[in-house]
Amino acid sequence: xxxxxxxxxxxxAEKRSRNEPITVLTAYDYATARLVDEAGVDAVLIGDxxxxxxxxxxxxxxxxxxxxxxxxxxxxxxxxKALLIGDLPFMSYQAGIQDAVRSSGRLLKEGGVxxxxxxxxxxxxxxxxxxxxxxxxxxxxxxxxxQSVNIFGGWKVQGRTAQSASRLVSDALALExxxxxxxxxxxxxxxxxxYITGKLTIPTIGIGAGAGTSGQVLVLHDLxxxxxxxxxxxxxxxxxxxxxxxxxxxxxxxxxxSRTFPGAEHVYSMPPxxxxxxxxxxxxxxxxxSHAK
Ligand code: KIV
Numbered sequence: 001x002x003x004x005x006x007x008x009x010x011x012x013a014e015k016r017s018r019n020e021p022i023t024v025l026t027a028y029d030y031a032t033a034r035l036v037d038e039a040g041v042d043a044v045l046i047g048d049x050x051x052x053x054x055x056x057x058x059x060x061x062x063x064x065x066x067x068x069x070x071x072x073x074x075x076x077x078x079x080x081k082a083l084l085i086g087d088l089p090f091m092s093y094q095a096g097i098q099d100a101v102r103s104s105g106r107l108l109k110e111g112g113v114x115x116x117x118x119x120x121x122x123x124x125x126x127x128x129x130x131x132x133x134x135x136x137x138x139x140x141x142x143x144x145x146x147q148s149v150n151i152f153g154g155w156k157v158q159g160r161t162a163q164s165a166s167r168l169v170s171d172a173l174a175l176e177x178x179x180x181x182x183x184x185x186x187x188x189x190x191x192x193x194x195y196i197t198g199k200l201t202i203p204t205i206g207i208g209a210g211a212g213t214s215g216q217v218l219v220l221h222d223l224x225x226x227x228x229x230x231x232x233x234x235x236x237x238x239x240x241x242x243x244x245x246x247x248x249x250x251x252x253x254x255x256x257x258s259r260t261f262p263g264a265e266h267v268y269s270m271p272p273x274x275x276x277x278x279x280x281x282x283x284x285x286x287x288x289x290s291h292a293k
Contacts, residue, residue, distance in 0.1 A: 011042060023041040028071045036079075037081050040081070041082050042083060046111070048068065050068075060090065068089050084114050085117050093118055104116045104131045115138065117184065121168075124175070138178075139184060142186075143168065172204075176200050184204075193210050194213070223238050224242075225240040226242050
C-alpha cells in the first residue's frame, strides 16, 4: 500500500485479484495502534480478543459493546493508513437482525471503524445482508469462532473431518453470497482453508489456517510475547516484550531504591540568584533546604 493512503475494502479486493498477501493485525489502544499503523499493515482489527489480552477474562464472551467502542475510539484516533475493522462482541448481534444492524452502526458512528466482523456461518447470512444493506462492510469469521467456545467444548481445531470441512465450505459460500467483503478462517487444517480460498472470490484471512489463504491475521499480544496464558500452535512470537518490560521495570525499581534514578540529567535547575532570593524570602540563610530530600 502506498504511504499516506487509507486502505479500504477495495484494497482487500485489489490485493486478492493481484494475489498479493494481505496483512492484518489486532490493536486495542492508541499507543500500540499507532506503531502498528506506522509499520504498514493493510488492516487493524479491534478484535474481541481484547477481552482476554487487555481485560484478563478467560474467554471473549464477557466483553461488552460499550467496552469495544471504548477501545475502538482510542485505536481510530491512532490509525490513519490501515483499514479499521471492529469486532461485534458476543450477544451484540446473535439475538436478532435489528440488534446486529444497530450494534454495527455504533461501531462505525462511535468507534470510528470502517467495517465490522462477526463470527458464524450460513445461519448469519441474512444478518450480514442486513448490515451490508445499511452501508456497513462485513468481514465473516468461520472455523474456531471463539464466541462459540462452549459449543465446541474448548479451543478445538475445526474442519478436521470431511463432513465438518464441507460444512465450512458451505458457510464460506453463503457468507460471500450474503455480501461479506472478506472472511477470517481460524484454526482449520491448511488444505481446507486453501480449498475454501480457491472457491471464493473474496479474500480469506487466515489465523491458524496455513499459508494458502489470501492474508494472515495475528493477535498483537501473541506476536509481541505480551500474552502467555494460552499459546496456540499457530502463533509465531516475533518479540519477547514481556521479558523486556519485566526487566525494564526491575531496573527502574532498583535504581529508585538505590537512589541512582533520577540522575542529574533528569532534574530541572533554577537560576542560583532565584534560589538565594527564595531562601531569603523563606528566612533560611543556611541554605540547608537545598539538601532536603
Ligand atoms: O478477536 C480477534 O482478535 C479475532 C482474530 C483472532 C481474528 O477475531
